Amino acid sequence: MTIDRMQKAPVVFVLAPALTIVYGLVRLLDGLDGQHGPGFLWTLGHVAFLVALFFFGFVVLAARRMIGGGLVATTAAVASLAGLVCSIAQIGVDIVVGLAADDKAAMRKMLDAVQDVPGVAVAVYGPGPALFYVGLLALVVHLAVVRAVAGWAPVVLLLGIGVAVSSHDLLPVAGLLILLALAPLARRAPAYA
Template sequence: MRIRPAYLAAPALALVYGVLRVVDGFDGVRGPGPAWTLGHLAFMGALVLFIAVFRDMWGMLGRGRVATVTLVVGLAGIAFTFVQFAIDIVVGFMAADHEAMGPLFDQVQAVPGVSLLVYEAGPILFYVAQLALVIHLAVQRQVRLWVPVLVLLQVLLPFASLDLIPVGSLLAMVAFLPLATREDKRPEVSLAHA
């Protein structure tokens, strides 16, 4: 058995982001500050790890057309979400306080296409692809049905409240545990024949 740490590290970093987001909002105001910056950096790290996770799932699915389209959609979603979080960090550094962040975000989102691609539709691609990949794995019976159910809950919880991101991240860790610890079914290559 080979451990694939990205499957657990990605939701763990998302959990760090979610917890720091809640901590940052205790006073009713989010950002700027250390919790804002560290939380966003943690989620950016999670996104980088999700590239490896998506690529691994794509390989498990046999790299067919549907899996490849889903991978490309997911990578686009990761890229848009990464840009969003990078913008958030830059705005956090530029703003003296929370009130000063609003006009800076308005300037960024006034650029044609940014609001739609970076803040609205783009990031949804990341979550849709994540769910589609695990559903595809369940259809192929490579994971049990509860895996996509937990991933669906993880995807939907932030729509109810962004303060539920830590709960969703824990669900993702549980969902991805079988993928992180699965047996590698590829045949062993003998050194004598290599």
Template sequence: MAVYGLVRLMDTERGPGPAWSIGHLFLLAGVLLFVPVLLGLRRLVARQGETQRAVGTGAAALGLVGVAALAVQAGIDLLVAYVSADHEAMRELFARIQGVPGVMPVIYTVVPLLFYVGLLVLLGQLAVLRVISAWRPLAVVAGAVAMTATLDLLPVAALLFLLALAPLGRRVPVGKAGPLRSAGWGTAGG
């Protein structure tokens, strides 16, 4: 997602063209890479008990619905750029697509927010249960706020997300503190 943000900053024309396509391919890849992140967080939450499992499963489902909307959005952006001769043609085609009833809330405004809601609920659960430090969900909130303010801050937001989620993939032998605290997710250092 950071690469998309950087390419976007360098693309002064804002499509169609190679920068638009390359950036949106990275956006699509970045969005799809959150599928295993959400599922991994759901597994961590599920280990904490039945109630947490139910809430975690719901949060992961919300997040995955948001990921699907964001992926469709990126796909539309790629397709529109591919079939358009210039920026004006892109603008007209986007207006037609977004003018279809339901497209704006489902693909562009409301449903994509479910990704952030699901991710934040999962991290929030882990923080409340003291499995991770409270700063991690706050880093995700800061990243989401940065992106909402302007897409020019997308690289910063991506770094905040990386900070919040960095230890997820680390494999560390289970010690006295348990598997998550041993991996740096504990409240003392993680």
């Protein structure tokens, strides 16, 4: 399936959380030696999550479209997309640092240097990425209000977000919960024009 066809298919509601699960599982494998990164598994996991984040962008746009637009849905979508941009920047930095560093100490030093740049710690490693989850949750709540999705979907999504925030080691569980919340939308999502 090409990217063009992927953009037109509601399969992103499944692929985005599925790739989050992949990232979480690869991250667990990477940590079996007691540390995460640098190396092949670090890069593989982060690339999987980077693709997931791009797919989540299509999820956000499709959810807004399913609601029918409007101020609340558009505001939630804009917030979510802004959070995605911050998250994509974070993952991009992590990939570059993981590729450039020879060991964990060098990686930590490079990441510290990036975070010392004014504004980066807040926008890229702080509350910036959280906007994605807040906006996505608002969209799914709105979809439940207009009965485009069952009332349990926002609850399961909130659980998934809570699990993701509580521990990176639980990302496979978080991805599974997010998948459960979003998968029903795949049947109802409009194709992209």
